[in-house]
Every structure is written in C-alpha cells, then in structure tokens.
Amino acid sequence: MSTLTILQQTTSSKKVALVEQQYPYGKSSVYMPTALVVVAAQLMAAGHEAHIVDLNIDPVVEGGPVKLFFEAVDVIGVAVIGAPYIPQTIELCRRFAVEYPNKPVIVGGQIISRLSQLQFSRLFAFTNAIQIASAEDLHPLFGQVPSPYEVSLVPVYEHLGMGRLCEYLKHEFPLWVSQGCAFNCKEYCTAERNQLEQHHHLEHFKDGIEYLILFAKKWALQDLGCYASSLDFFQNPDTVAQYLEVIAELRKKHDFNFRVRALSCLVTFLKAANTLPEFGKLLKDAGFWRVGFGVDGSGESEWKRQGKVQNHTADVRRSLDLCQKLGLQAEVIMITGYPTSSYKELAKTVYNSSGYLLRWRNIKLRAYFAKLVLPGNTGWQREWRTVEAVLDNPKLFYNLEFNSLGSPLTNPRRLNRWFGNLAFLILTLGVAIFGRSISFPLLPQGQGGLYGKLAKFWNRHMPIVD
Numbered sequence: 018m019s020t021l022t023i024l025q026q027t028t029s030s031k032k033v034a035l036v037e038q039q040y041p042y043g044k045s046s047v048y049m050p051t052a053l054v055v056v057a058a059q060l061m062a063a064g065h066e067a068h069i070v071d072l073n074i075d076p077v078v079e080g081g082p083v084k085l086f087f088e089a090v091d092v093i094g095v096a097v098i099g100a101p102y103i104p105q106t107i108e109l110c111r112r113f114a115v116e117y118p119n120k121p122v123i124v125g126g127q128i129i130s131r132l133s134q135l136q137f138s139r140l141f142a143f144t145n146a147i148q149i150a151s152a153e154d155l156h157p158l159f160g161q162v163p164s165p166y167e168v169s170l171v172p173v174y175e176h177l178g179m180g181r182l183c184e185y186l187k188h189e190f191p192l193w194v195s196q197g198c199a200f201n202c203k204e205y206c207t208a209e210r211n212q213l214e215q216h217h218h219l220e221h222f223k224d225g226i227e228y229l230i231l232f233a234k235k236w237a238l239q240d241l242g243c244y245a246s247s248l249d250f251f252q253n254p255d256t257v258a259q260y261l262e263v264i265a266e267l268r269k270k271h272d273f274n275f276r277v278r279a280l281s282c283l284v285t286f287l288k289a290a291n292t293l294p295e296f297g298k299l300l301k302d303a304g305f306w307r308v309g310f311g312v313d314g315s316g317e318s319e320w321k322r323q324g325k326v327q328n329h330t331a332d333v334r335r336s337l338d339l340c341q342k343l344g345l346q347a348e349v350i351m352i353t354g355y356p357t358s359s360y361k362e363l364a365k366t367v368y369n370s371s372g373y374l375l376r377w378r379n380i381k382l383r384a385y386f387a388k389l390v391l392p393g394n395t396g397w398q399r400e401w402r403t404v405e406a407v408l409d410n411p412k413l414f415y416n417l418e419f420n421s422l423g424s425p426l427t428n429p430r431r432l433n434r435w436f437g438n439l440a441f442l443i444l445t446l447g448v449a450i451f452g453r454s455i456s457f458p459l460l461p462q463g464q465g466g467l468y469g470k471l472a473k474f475w476n477r478h479m480p481i482v483d
C-alpha cells in the first residue's frame with residue numbers, strides 16, 4: 018500500500034466547489050480553467066470530490082443551483098488569474114463569509130502565491146479565506162495530495178460532462194505542459210522565473226490529449242486549438258521534442274487537427290531550431306502554428322535594465338525570418354511604458370514595432386503596458402509606498418493589469434506617463450486599424466464618479482485579449 022493510499026484513508030473525503038470567476042470587465046469570457054482542472058485532478062486523486070463552477074457560465078442566483086451547491090460543499094475554492102481579479106475576489110470572499118460563516122474558502126493562483134502571509138491577511142481581512150501558495154498548503158484540509166505534474170486530467174474532463182467540455186473546446190484552451198522558467202527578467206516578470214522548468218508527466222499528458230481528441234471526434238468538433246502553459250516552450254528542446262512527438266503521433270493516429278500555440282524566448286526558439294533535427298517538420302506534424310516572442314522593449318539598454326539579458330536585437334530578425342520560412346505565425350509581445358523609459362526608447366519601441374509589422378506579414382503585435390510593481394517582481398519588494406497604497410485600497414489592483422494604461426500609481430512622472438500611454442495607444446488601437454493588433458487598451462476602473470463609469474463602459478466594449 019502506498020503512502021498516498023494510507024493518507025487518503027486517514028483524511029475524510031471532502032466535497033469541494035472550485036470557482037472560476039467572471040471576467041472582470043463587465044462581461045463573460047468562456048475559457049477552459051485549466052488551473053482549476055489541475056487542482057481538481059489533484060484533489061480527486063487524493064480521494065476528494067471536486068466540482069468546477071464557472072461564473073462566466075453558471076449564474077449565482079438566490080435559490081439557483083450554484084447557491085444550493087455552495088451550501089452543500091465542505092470547502093469552496095476560488096481561482097485568481099491576475100491582479101485585475103483581486104478586487105472582486107475580496108468581495109466574493111466577504112459574501113461567502115456572511116453566507117457560509119463556517120466554510121473554509123481556499124484562494125489560489127500565481128498572484129496569490131506571491132503575496133506574503135501578512136499582505137494576504139490584510140487584503141482578505143474579515144473573510145474565511147485561506148492562502149494556497151503551493152500544493153503543501155492543501156495538506157491541512159485535504160491530507161496528502163499529489164503534485165500537479167503527476168496527475169491525469171482525464172477524470173476531471175469526464176466529470177465536467179459533455180455539454181460543458183464541448184463549450185470549452187469550441188474555444189482555444191490552455192494545455193498543461195510545463196511550469197517554470199530558467200531566465201530571470203526580475204524587474205517586471207512575476208511568473209515562476211529563475212527555476213528549472215518542470216513538465217506534466219508525459220504519459221498523463223498523452224492520455225489527456227487523446228481523451229480530448231476522441232471526445233472532439235465523437236461530438237463532431239472539427240479541430241482543437243490549445244495554448245501551451247509553458248512560459249518558454251523551447252527552453253529545454255529535447256524534452257519539448259518528446260511532447261511535440263506525442264502530439265504528432267496522436268494527430269496522425271486519429272487523423273485529427275490538433276493545433277498548438279505557445280510562448281517562447283527568441284534565443285531558445287533559435288537554439289531549438291539548431292539542435293533538433295527536422296525542426297520544421299516536427300512543428301508541422303504537431304500542428305504547431307503560432308509562437309509568441311517576448312520582445313518586451315526597445316532594445317539592448319532597456320532589456321539590460323529589466324534583467325532580460327537573453328534578448329539580442331539580431332535575434333528578433335532571425336526568429337521572425339525563421340517563422341516566415343517555416344510557415345508559422347508569430348506574435349511580437351511588446352511591453353512598453355516602463356517608468357524608466359526615456360522618450361527616445363518609447364519612440365524606438367513604436368518605430369521598431371511598426372518596422373516588424375511592415376517587414377513580416379505573418380506577425381501580429383501583442384502590446385502590454387509595463388507594470389513594475391506587481392506581486393512577485395522586484396518592484397513589489399522595493400517600492401513599499403506603492404505596495405502600501407495598493408493594500409490600503411485594493412481597487413488599485415485594476416491599475417496593475419497589463420492591458421491598462423499607465424496611471425500615477427504605476428508611472429508617477431507625468432510626461433513619462435503621457436508619452437508611455439501615447440506609445441501604448443499607437444501600438445494597440447493604432448495597429449488594430451490595420452487588423453494586426455491582438456491586444457487592446459483598458460482603463461484602470463477602480464475609481465467612482467464619472468471617470469469610473471466611463472472606464473467600466475470603455476473596458477466592457479474592448480475585445481477580450483487572449
């Protein structure tokens with residue numbers, strides 16, 4: 018008998034509702050909540066009953082099924098994707114504290130794991146919220162649970178039911194491949210950086226994809242499109258080749274169009290192309306069609322300042338040329354508006370981006386506005402005044418959304434903010450006129466009054482960014 022089986026027998030089985038929250042800008046966005054699928058798989062493997070409630074689809078109405086369901090479970094879990102979800106998560110947890118005062122509410126997601134315990138307690142005061150920063154934090158409530166890398170997602174897919182899974186699979190969905198990045202762009206990055214990349218177990222990965230392909234064929238879905246969870250897909254080329262080979266094999270075996278999109282650093286993409294034999298064929302066979310490169314600035318001086326030392330100007334050209342040669346679409350991910358950017362650097366970002374769009378017809382621009390103080394990055398450790406302001410008024414978390422224009426909180430110098438915002442508007446709305454932008458500007462929406470109403474109205478009408 019394994020240790021896990023013994024622990025399963027000693028911890029009573031619990032019933033859990035895992036909540037995916039509504040898109041924070043006044044409308045719904047249906048997108049498979051893969052993080053919750055993985056958490057549900059971990060809990061189910063440990064002998065618990067886990068159900069996913071998606072507030073983008075399941076309305077919470079008095080006496081309705083979701084309300085009745087919350088009443089029936091032992092634990093409620095809430096997922097937080099990023100900064101703009103924090104204000105509504107606090108409100109939701111306050112509501113739970115009033116309606117279910119004795120029910121523990123576990124709150125997880127990467128941004129939550131980057132808060133100190135003290136910061137979490139301040140934000141979630143007067144609620145039953147428990148911070149889940151790692152799988153170990155689940156142990157007091159659920160006993161031993163397996164690691165996210167070691168679980169099969171098939172039981173959760175089966176449990177979602179035909180209708181819900183079909184609904185999710187009509188859109189692109191996040192595919193659980195890996196987590197972690199060896200680089201350390203420490204000034205702005207809040208992801209799991211500066212650590213070895215870890216992969217979802219290959220057999221479980223294969224079973225999950227095969228299940229989805231067979232499901233799609235059964236219910237006459239023409240194709241499936243996924244967005245790999247990897248932070249830098251090609252970081253470990255030999256390992257990623259094994260995952261691509263599995264997809265290629267399943268595509269061939271079931272004669273099915275499974276499509277893959279992923280993020281990558283320029284340098285690792287080029288290295289993989291040099292190291293892996295028949296790189297282009299491997300990508301084609303695996304249905305790999307689009308790669309998003311973190312260009313993230315105007316050039317060497319800005320990259321150096323942000324700690325993104327792996328980027329080099331010549332690699333942008335080489336990577337985009339290679340994509341064109343291989344028939345891949347490329348996304349240029351461009352962060353602009355750093356509070357340290359000079360006017361020259363802002364102008365150069367716009368100039369370079371326009372140059373890429375003119376020279377390579379196979380690329381789209383994905384611009385973001387830099388947020389240098391966010392849980393997990395260096396600014397969050399250093400800029401205590403900004404951190405205090407956000408903890409005192411959590412609605413300021415809206416200002417930390419990557420698609421939001423710069424505000425006095427993020428860019429205190431007025432001219433830097435104005436020019437940064439101008440550059441961002443050109444890179445989003447300006448480029449959108451030509452159908453080449455896949456990101457759109459939002460307004461920080463936490464304030465009241467006329468501005469607050471206008472910001473909410475604007476945000477509701479902006480297309481949803483993926």
Ligand code: B12
Nearest residue numbers: 051052094095096099125126127128165191207246418419
């Ligand atoms: C798919 C994805 C999305 C999807 C989200 C789909 C969805 N509903 O889940 C979309 C495209 C919508 C999206 C949006 C955003 N995203 Co995103 N996204 C990703 C991506 C590529 C994969 C996420 C994933 O599925 N990972 C796999 C799962 C298994 O890992 P995980 O998310 O870390 O979850 C684990 C734990 O965190 C924990 N956990 C997570 N949730 C919960 C909940 C509970 C209750 C518990 C107990 C535990 C728990 O358990 C999981 C298993 O260990 C990641 C990159 C990455 N590598 O994570 C970026 C990433 C998560 N996104 C990020 C960000 C910032 C955003 C935005 C907030 C950007 C913005 N505009 O400001 C937006 C959200 C705002 C909006 N407008 O909706 C950042 C997060 C940075 C951080 N550490 O805070 C990442 C890391 C990208 C990056 N390189 O910076 N994203």
Ligand code: SF4
Nearest residue numbers: 198200202206210248
């Ligand atoms: S920005 Fe990208 S490459 Fe840099 S540390 Fe973060 S995940 Fe890694």
